[in-house]
Amino acid sequence: xxxxxxxxxxQLENLNAAGHRGWFRQATRKLRRRPAAMIGGTxxxxxxVVAVLAPLIAPADPNEISTNRRAAPSLDHWFxxxxxxxxxxxxxxFGAQISLRVGLISIxxxxxxxxxxGVTAAFAGGWVxxxxxxxxxxxxxxxxxxxxxxxxxxxxxxxxxxxIAVGIESIPAYTRTARASTLTVKGLDYVVGAQSLGAxxxxxxxxxxxxxxxxxxxxxxxxxxxxxxxxxxxxxYLGLGAQAPTAEWGAMLSSARTYxxxxxxxxxxxxxxxxxxxxxxxxxxxxxxxxxxxRIRN
Amino acid sequence: xxxxxxxxxxxxxxAGALAAGTRLxxxxxxxxxxxxxxxxxxxxxxxxEWVFGISELPDTLDPHKTGAAVSDTILNYAGxxxxxxxxxxxxxxxxxxxWEVSEDGLTWTFNLRDDITFHDGTPLTAASVKANFDRIxxxxxxxxxxAGLLGPMESTDAPDDYTFSFTLSEPFTPLLDxxxxxxxxxxxxxxxxxxxxxxxxxxxxxxxxxxxxxxTGDRIILKRNPDYRWAPEYLHQDGPAYIETLxxxxxxxxxxxxxxxxxGEIHQTSIPSTDIERLTSDxxxxxxxxxxxxxxxxxxxVTAAPFDDVAVRQALNYAVNKQDxxxxxxxxxxxxxxxxxxxxIFGYWDGVEEYxxxxxxxxxxxxxxxxxxxxxxxxxxxxxxNRLEFTALxxxxxxxxxxxxxxQSQLEDxxxxxxxxxxxFATVLEEAQAGNHQAEFMGYTxxxxxxxxxxxxxxxxxxxxxxxxxxxxxxxxxxIAGRSAVDLEERAGIYAEIQQYIIDLALWxxxxxxxxxxxxxxxxxxxxFNADNRAELFDxxxx
Numbered sequence: 023x024x025x026x027x028x029x030x031x032x033q034l035e036n037l038n039a040a041g042h043r044g045w046f047r048q049a050t051r052k053l054r055r056r057p058a059a060m061i062g063g064t065x066x067x068x069x070x071v072v073a074v075l076a077p078l079i080a081p082a083d084p085n086e087i088s089t090n091r092r093a094a095p096s097l098d099h100w101f102x103x104x105x106x107x108x109x110x111x112x113x114x115x116f117g118a119q120i121s122l123r124v125g126l127i128s129i130x131x132x133x134x135x136x137x138x139x140g141v142t143a144a145f146a147g148g149w150v151x152x153x154x155x156x157x158x159x160x161x162x163x164x165x166x167x168x169x170x171x172x173x174x175x176x177x178x179x180x181x182x183x184x185x186i187a188v189g190i191e192s193i194p195a196y197t198r199t200a201r202a203s204t205l206t207v208k209g210l211d212y213v214v215g216a217q218s219l220g221a222x223x224x225x226x227x228x229x230x231x232x233x234x235x236x237x238x239x240x241x242x243x244x245x246x247x248x249x250x251x252x253x254x255x256x257x258x259y260l261g262l263g264a265q266a267p268t269a270e271w272g273a274m275l276s277s278a279r280t281y282x283x284x285x286x287x288x289x290x291x292x293x294x295x296x297x298x299x300x301x302x303x304x305x306x307x308x309x310x311x312x313x314x315x316x317r318i319r320n
Numbered sequence: 321x322x323x324x325x326x327x328x329x330x331x332x333x334x335a336g337a338l339a340a341g342t343r344l345x346x347x348x349x350x351x352x353x354x355x356x357x358x359x360x361x362x363x364x365x366x367x368x369e370w371v372f373g374i375s376e377l378p379d380t381l382d383p384h385k386t387g388a389a390v391s392d393t394i395l396n397y398a399g400x401x402x403x404x405x406x407x408x409x410x411x412x413x414x415x416x417x418x419w420e421v422s423e424d425g426l427t428w429t430f431n432l433r434d435d436i437t438f439h440d441g442t443p444l445t446a447a448s449v450k451a452n453f454d455r456i457x458x459x460x461x462x463x464x465x466x467a468g469l470l471g472p473m474e475s476t477d478a479p480d481d482y483t484f485s486f487t488l489s490e491p492f493t494p495l496l497d498x499x500x501x502x503x504x505x506x507x508x509x510x511x512x513x514x515x516x517x518x519x520x521x522x523x524x525x526x527x528x529x530x531x532x533x534x535x536t537g538d539r540i541i542l543k544r545n546p547d548y549r550w551a552p553e554y555l556h557q558d559g560p561a562y563i564e565t566l567x568x569x570x571x572x573x574x575x576x577x578x579x580x581x582x583x584g585e586i587h588q589t590s591i592p593s594t595d596i597e598r599l600t601s602d603x604x605x606x607x608x609x610x611x612x613x614x615x616x617x618x619x620x621x622v623t624a625a626p627f628d629d630v631a632v633r634q635a636l637n638y639a640v641n642k643q644d645x646x647x648x649x650x651x652x653x654x655x656x657x658x659x660x661x662x663x664x665i666f667g668y669w670d671g672v673e674e675y676x677x678x679x680x681x682x683x684x685x686x687x688x689x690x691x692x693x694x695x696x697x698x699x700x701x702x703x704x705x706n707r708l709e710f711t712a713l714x715x716x717x718x719x720x721x722x723x724x725x726x727x728q729s730q731l732e733d734x735x736x737x738x739x740x741x742x743x744x745f746a747t748v749l750e751e752a753q754a755g756n757h758q759a760e761f762m763g764y765t766x767x768x769x770x771x772x773x774x775x776x777x778x779x780x781x782x783x784x785x786x787x788x789x790x791x792x793x794x795x796x797x798x799x800i801a802g803r804s805a806v807d808l809e810e811r812a813g814i815y816a817e818i819q820q821y822i823i824d825l826a827l828w829x830x831x832x833x834x835x836x837x838x839x840x841x842x843x844x845x846x847x848x849f850n851a852d853n854r855a856e857l858f859d860x861x862x863x
Contacts, residue, residue, distance in 0.1 A: 087729040091648065106648055106725055179742060261716045266740045267725045280575060280594050280718055 052313045059309020065302035069295075073118040082109040084116040084269040092285045102287035105277060106267075113269035114291050120270050121299065124185050124254040125247040131189030132250075133243050136196020141227055141235075143197070144204035155201070158194040166191045170253055174262045181254075181270065184263040188250045199242055203235035210234075237314040244310055248303035255296050271296050353849050356606040360845040368862035369565040370844070373577045373589030377540065377570045380520035381531060383503045384456045387464030389765070390568070392502040396854060397566055398542055399505020399525035402430055402449070402484075403496065404552035409851045411496060412552055415444065415506055415526075416484075425491035425806055432482040436550050438508035439530045446478035451509040453486065469498040471803075491804045493811065494768040500852075526550075528561040528858050542566040555858045562861040574718070581605070587841035587862075588855065593650040593719065596837050606840045610853045613664045614771070615657045616649075616720070616763040617828040618712060618727060623789045624758045626708055631691035633826035637677040638684035639734045640727055646832040649723030653837070657830035659819040660772065664833075667769035667802075667815035676823050676830070684734045693735075701735040709737035713748045713760040720761055723831060752787040760787060761831075769815040770803045776822065788827040795821060 053059050072079065081100075088107035095102040101110035143154040161169065173187035207213060213230050221229075255272025257263040264270030271292040278288035378391040383399065386392075404414035416430035436444040453476045456466045471492035477485045488495075498504065511524035521534045528551065529542035548560040569586055571577040578595050580586045582602070591599055591607065600607050618636075620627035627633055642656040655663075659672040677683075693701040693708055701708040714724045721742065728738045738759075743751070751757045764771060764785075773780070777799050780786035798818050805811035822828070840847070840855070847860035 085729070087648075087726060089644070089647070105722055261742050265742060266714075266721055267728065277718065277721065280592070282575070283598075 049310075049313050053309055056309045056312065058305045059312075062302040062305030062307075062309065065298055066306060069118050069122060069299055069302075072115055073122050076115050076119050080109075080112040080115045082112045084108060084112040085267045092281060092288070094285075095287050101291045102285070104274070104288050105281060105285075108267075108269075110274075110287060110291050113274060114271070114295050116269040117271045117274065117292060117295065118299075120181060120264065120268065121251050121254065121296070124181065124188070125251040125299075125303075128185045128187075128189035128250040128254070129192060129243050129246045131186065132192035132196050132246065133239060135189075136193045137200040137232075137235075137239060139193070140197040140200025140202075141204050141231060144201045144208060145223065145227070151201075154197065158197045161191075161194045166249075167253055167256060170257060171260070171262065174257060179262045179265065181258070181264045181268065184254050184257050187257070188253045191253070192246055192250060195242060195246070196239060199238050200235060203238055204231055207231055207234045241307055241311040241314055244307035245304055248300040248307070251303075252296065252300055353608065355608055355840050355844060355847040355849055355855060356842060357845070362845075362863075364562045364846070364859075364861045365863055366562050366861070367564045368562075368843075369567060370563050370588065370857065370862060371567040371569050371586045373571050373581055373586035374568050375570070375572055375574075375577070375590075377534075377537070377568070381523050381534070381540070382520035383505050383507055383523065383525075384452070384461055384463050384466045385520065386466075386503060392465070393854060394531070394540060394542070394568055395502035395505050395523075395525070395527075396852075397502075397527060397529045397857065398523070398531050399502060399507070399527040400436065400550070401500050401502070401504050401506070403499045404554075405497075405500050405851050406552070406554035407848055407850060407856075411500070412554060414500070414552055415449070426488045427485060428488075428495075429483065429485040432484060433550055434482050436526050437547065438511070438524055438526045439545060440508050440511050440524045442508055442510050444506060444508075444526055445481045446484040447481070448509050449484045449506055450476045450478040451512075452506050455512065456504075466501075466503045469495075469501055469504060471495055471498070491806055493803060493806060494770050497768065529566050538570060540568040542568075551858055555856070561858050563857055566857070581839055581841075584841060587844065589839055591837040591839045593653045593834075593837075596651070596653055599837075599839055604842055606842060606844075607837050608840065608849050609835055609837045610849070611662065611664045612654070612765060612834040612836060613662055613767040613853075614763060614765040614833070615660060615662055615828075615830050616723070616761070616832050616834065617657065617660075617830045618759060619752075619762050619788050619828050620759050620826075621752070621755055621757055621787070621789055622825075622827065623755055625706065626710060627758060629691060630826060631687050632693075632708070634677065635684040635687040635691075635734070636731065636736065637823075637826050637829050638680045638687065639736065640730050640829050640831070641679040642831055643679075644730070645723045645726045648726045649719045649832065650834055654832050654834045657833050659830060660775065660822050660828060661769055661815070661819060662833045665767055665769055665771075666808075667812050669812075669816035669819045671816065672819050672823070675820060681730075681734050688734070695735055699735050700737050707737065708735065709739070710758040711739040711741050713751060713757050714740050714742050715745050715748060715761065716742050720763075724761055727829075727831075749787075753782060753784075755781075755789050757787075762787065769811075769818075772799050772815070772818050772822075773803055776818075776827070790825065790827055792825065795825070 086108060088103070090103055090107045092105055093099055093103040099109050099111065101114060104110055104113070139154050143151040170187040170191040173190055174183050177183040177186065208231070213226060216226050216230055254263055255270070255275070258270045258272030259276040261276065264273045274292040275289055278285070278292070281288050374390055376390065378386055378388040378394065380386050381391055381394065383391070383395050400415050402414055402416045403419070404412050406412050415436060416432055419428060419430045421428050432446055432449065438444055453470070455461050456463050456470060457473060471494070472489040474487050474489045479485065505525050505527065508524040512519050522531045528545055528548045530545050531540065532543040533541045542565065544561050544564050546560050551557060571580055571586070574592050577586070577589055578591065581589045584604070599605060620633050622628055646652055646654055646656055658676040659669065661668045688701055693703045696702045696707065712724065714720055724740045728740060731738050748760055752760050764775070774785045776786060776788070776790055776795055778786065778791040778796050781789045781791060795818070798814060798821065802811060802814040802818060805814055843862045845861055845863065848856045850856045
């Protein structure tokens with residue numbers, strides 16, 4: 023009896039771990055069969071490489087001012103120059119660093135805080151659940167960008183505060199998703215099993231719950247990065263984000279709008295960059311959802 | 321805010337509004353030029369609608385309370401002030417037929433017209449004027465602009481129905497011009513009483529147009545006053561204005577406003593420097609330009625490091641290539657600024673161009689080296705472990721943003737690191753008044769050298785516009801002497817000394833003086849650009 027009672031535990035864990043690895047391998051294989059997702063993934067990869075290698079591949083210092091103002095695209099300046107004579111290509115390249123960083127960090131904030139709150143709500147139940155979910159409802163009642171503007175207005179305009187603002191604004195979606203998934207998983211046999219075997223809560227959450235609610239959160243985060251890049255660009259466009267002379271795509275669009283009539287390149291290239299990244303993340307996110315969504319999977 | 325500019329120049333707005341329209345009859349006055357055809361043909365046509373494109377609507381139209389420069393413009397069309405200024409810049413009767421100033425300059429007596437009625441039908445008398453002035457002087461009114469215009473006014477009096485007088489505690493030279501301001505238009509005391517807060521929306525005045533409606537966030541509509549027969553002598557006397565409706569349409573976005581002007585949706589608006597070239601060749605509009613009465617500058621807070629050291633402030637004055645800044649910021653439509661006054665303001669001292677530091681980065685580095693600043697590893701200067709870096713607050717105006725970035729890159733060349741922090745005007749003002757800042761980009765529009773009192777007198781630190789927080793007894797003395805000097809030559813001499821002294825103190829890096837462009841739709845005839853850089857429309861008509 024004693025031996026029998028001891029043995030299921032390692033077995034359960036092994037099974038779970040093996041299933042986790044299989045899930046990932048399966049997902050990658052399925053993803054390869056989806057061209058749209060692959061294109062999205064490739065573009066994202068491209069921008070990541072550009073961002074990482076920015077100092078090496080940018081033809082000029084993105085903040086170097088010259089008197090060669092608003093020069094049309096040419097061999098010297100592939101994307102032309104802006105209103106202060108800076109090389110637009112270099113600024114777009116360095117802008118990738120900022121946009122990706124903002125996207126990743128703000129969503130990381132939302133993912134961590136949101137999941138934590140969601141899992142807590144689902145596990146604790148009762149008034150804790152009620153309190154967390156009502157707070158979430160209140161936050162959801164505001165249009166996201168408005169909430170972000172309000173937060174930046176309080177904290178002061180800077181790219182760092184934009185990350186925080188966009189992160190906070192995105193929390194409710196993750197809280198809700200994490201809570202719903204946790205509630206589903208919580209009742210499943212292996213969790214009940216682990217509980218009845220005396221596993222502590224932290225262990226159950228970390229080993230059994232989180233890996234099994236990860237899929238929807240990852241999908242949400244992928245699309246979320248796109249949303250937060252767009253929101254950050256929007257805030258910078260409004261002058262609430264990156265401060266001059268930072269080469270941020272939204273800020274570049276903002277200063278280029280005055281010249282739309284006669285210097286199209288100033289707005290076009292950062293605009294295209296934003297569009298590509300956001301589109302790519304959405305394509306990739308859609309692909310991920312198709313693969314990971316249990317309803318579609320089954 | 322010079323009337324229809326973007327909110328960036330609201331800064332100026334305050335200063336500008338404080339004495340909006342302050343323009344003295346000495347010095348070289350800008351030409352009061354006819355707008356468009358100098359000799360319009362044909363007879364005046366009655367009716368029509370003239371739409372001004374403005375960047376923002378006023379805070380309130382209560383003339384005694386407003387702080388917005390655009391209010392002054394609107395009130396100029398809707399109200400009558402005690403004194404008017406003709407097209408030659410001379411002061412002529414407005415509500416007052418004539419006036420007299422006592423020899424000591426302290427008592428002013430006005431003989432008022434007896435034929436004026438307010439838009440609500442009540443007659444305008446000396447008691448109404450007194451009620452207006454008393455309301456402005458009453459601290460409970462919280463007058464932002466109007467009270468400043470009255471200066472050291474102590475008491476008012478209305479000895480009979482058409483005689484009004486007041487007494488000053490000391491002579492105040494800018495007052496005569498201030499009395500022509502739109503915000504000192506005489507309002508109906510009955511309406512102030514009966515309308516309560518609504519008075520700020522549709523104030524009741526006595527001018528050629530009546531404020532009919534204010535659509536929040538959208539437009540303010542003025543209708544012609546059909547009974548108006550009391551225009552100043554330099555305007556037509558035989559009836560009301562010709563144009564039926566004036567509309568002040570708010571379009572915040574510059575590009576959208578210019579587009580609306582080009583398609584004829586709005587008929588008059590300021591033209592941003594980036595569109596001037598294209599629009600001057602446009603067949604459907606007339607473009608009128610004038611120089612800013614004022615300066616755009618980078619100002620240092622002398623109570624905050626590193627600018628508590630005059631050497632640093634002086635070095636920065638050598639480090640900035642102003643022509644480059646001007647070219648990038650406003651496409652070169654303007655001139656480089658040397659001192660705190662612009663040449664269009666009385667008292668401008670020619671010697672300032674020689675006296676002021678000119679672009680010389682080596683000299684800048686030398687001064688900093690003498691003051692003990694040495695280069696650190698990354699090229700930024702440092703002294704006793706403190707790096708020579710600072711944050712400059714800036715307003716969200718495209719032109720200023722471009723200018724600030726050029727300054728930033730020029731300072732970087734001598735090892736000074738400047739961060740630009742863009743904020744709304746109200747926030748910049750608040751931070752700078754509290755002295756929580758190191759430096760800020762600012763600008764003003766004002767037409768009297770008494771602007772020195774607002775920017776540099778120690779009494780204006782904290783609540784006022786002394787944003788450098790300079791507290792210098794010698795400077796205070798000079799400023800007071802300047803504002804009470806009656807003899808023009810003596811006054812000019814004092815201001816020459818102040819201009820020199822401000823350069824010695826290096827409180828600012830004066831940057832540029834804008835050349836403003838206003839576009840008018842060609843359907844307008846017989847309008848004149850007056851001494852206040854405002855289109856006088858009373859004699860004008862639209863076809």
